[in-house]
Amino acid sequence: MGITIAGLGPGSFKQITLETWELLTGAGTLLLRTAKHPCVEGLKERGVVFTSFDHLYEQADSFDDLYQQIASAVIGEARQGREIVYAVPGSPLVAEKTVELICSKARAAGISLNVIPAMSFLEVLYTRLGIDPITGVTIVDAADLAVLPPDLATGLVITQVYSRQVASDAKLTLMDYYGDEYQVTVVRNLGMPDEEITTVMLFELDRLAVIDHLTSVYVPARQARSKVFSLDPVVDVMARLRSPGGCVWDIEQTHQSLRRYIVEEVYEVLEAIELADGVKLCEELGDLLLQIVFHARIAEESGGFSMQDIIDTVTEKMVRRHPHVFGQITVRDAAEVVLNWEQIKKREKAGERTCVLDGIPIGLPSLMTAYKLQAKAAKVGFDWDNIGPVWDKVAEELAELKEAAALPDDVRGARTEEELGDVLFAVVNLARFMGIDPETALNATNNKFRRRFNYIEAKIKEQNCRWGDLDLAGLDALWEEAKEKEGQT
Incomplete structure (x- = not known):
């Protein structure tokens, strides 16, 4: 038993090769993927007997199903001990999914296979x-x-x-x-x-x-871009820095030792965004990318993963979590996108996360951790329906903090720390209801304080004064001046 696959050429009967014609006229069992091809009339006129799979086109649910059915049928004929000739439009190995499937199934079944070259429409x-x-x-x-x-x-x-x-x-x-x-x-x-x-x-x-x-x-091809995007330059630089004869400091670094730097770079990116400084943002994003490349290089040296693995993994994940873009799912609005994302993510992590609050990294800043804890609890209904009770909770926690601050010295310290934590947790909840990231908001305020304080310091130096020369009212006046100046820019 065996299968010979041939091509009927791209169009008219005269484009069939002589080798294929001799094969078609001598075939015991000739199967055509489709008889809807210009050369088929020529076959009929010359008395060539064949069977086509056109009847399957209307029955199949999809082309994938159709091609699987055709391939299985051809293999089934060959299993009966017959010598099969299977002919397709054009060339067998150009855009012919059934040929790919038949070749795979034939090899697995131990059926001999021969593919005859043909002219394609190309x-x-x-x-x-x-x-x-x-x-x-x-x-x-x-x-x-x-x-x-x-x-x-x-x-x-x-x-x-x-x-x-x-x-x-x-x-x-x-x-x-x-x-x-x-x-x-x-x-x-x-x-x-x-x-x-x-x-x-x-x-x-x-x-x-x-x-x-x-x-x-x-x-037609687009005009070549003047500059093709590639991560290769920074990847190559990092490989050189970590190689023998490279930089001693870079060679000594580990995932653990680099933790502080990646956190610092993230906050510098946030600062650039806060300042709306495009040049600085470009630079800081580059520094953050360098940290990612650094970690990827360390992992690659130990056989863990490579930079390409990182790119492939996140690309595959983004495609998988956006079925409304890369699949057949339809969404009404951004809220439904988020809902789909969370459902897909939950399925992906089903084996890893057994508790509601699982999945929050241990090393996150406290404000961010509080935000994520509350958000996860809210997903299972542990949340208020509106912002009103949240305001009440903030006021309640502030009142308890004032009470704790009035306690005797021997018990005040521990109680005030606890109550202050409750106040901060309640404020984070308020931020969540307002749709504000508290970590980002506080970081922006920190940067604002730094700018205004630096302005005061510069003014003191400009006036040849020292900090002690100005009382709080004088310093506050400069603070207001800094605020007013920021409002003008």
Whole structure:
């Protein structure tokens, strides 16, 4: 038993190779993926007997199901001990999913397999459009357009644009890459007497008079960007710093020793955002990225993971958690996006987190920890319905703090510390109800205090004074001056 796979060429009967013709006329069992191909009439006229799988197209729930059914049927025929010839449009190894499946199943079943070369529609397309594929061409099924890399630099051939709906979906995806008015070439019935080659703008792609199973689209390559994005330079620098003969300090660092630096860099990024300083933000984001590369290099040296693993993992996670963008899910608003995200995240972490409050890192700043504890508790209903009781709770905790502060010295210290913690926890809850991140808010206030205090210090130096020369009223006047100056900028 065995299977021979052949291609019927891209169009007319005359584009079948002589080797394929001899195979078709001598076949005991000839199976066609589809009889809806221009050369099939020529086969019928010459008395070639065949069976097609066209009846499965209307029964299958999806193309994936269809291709699986066809592949299983071909393998089933071969298992009966017959010599099977399976013929597909074009070339067997160009955009033919059934051939890929049959080859895989045949190898697993120990069935002999032979694939005969054939002419594909690509050769006709290259000739008609004057394209030399050696300059770079990417070929993709219309169903797979969503996985195109954002920096695609080659020309693009899109196959299986078999309906107006597929053309519309392709148009919407491509317009994100190239813009609405990027010119593309639509080809149909290549190599046949009624061959059509039409140049249109992307937004017109689904408005053509006829779109069918012999329609493909060619998208010319975009002009090369002057600067291609790459992490390689900083990754290479870090590898050099950590290598023998590199920097002694960098070589000595570990994940543990670097903890303080990554925290510092995060807060410097926050400061740049607070200042609305684009130049500083660019620099600080670079410093933060350096810390990530640093940790990745240390992990790679010990066989843990690499920078590429980090990128692949987070990319896969973002795609998985945005099914409304990369899948078939539809959402109404941002709130539903967040809900979907949390549900997906909960499923992913089901085996790791057994308690409601699991998943909060131990080393977070206290304000951030309080915020996350409250948010997790709120998800299971442990929360007020509105902000009113939260205001009351803040007032209650402040009153208890005042009472504790009035206690005798021997008990006041521990009680005031506890009550102050309760006040801060209640204020964090208030921030949560207001939609404010308390850590970010306090950090912004710290930066504001630093700027105004620095202004006072500069004024004291400018007046050749010392701190002791000004009383609190004088210092407060300079503080108000600093506030007023900030309000003008």
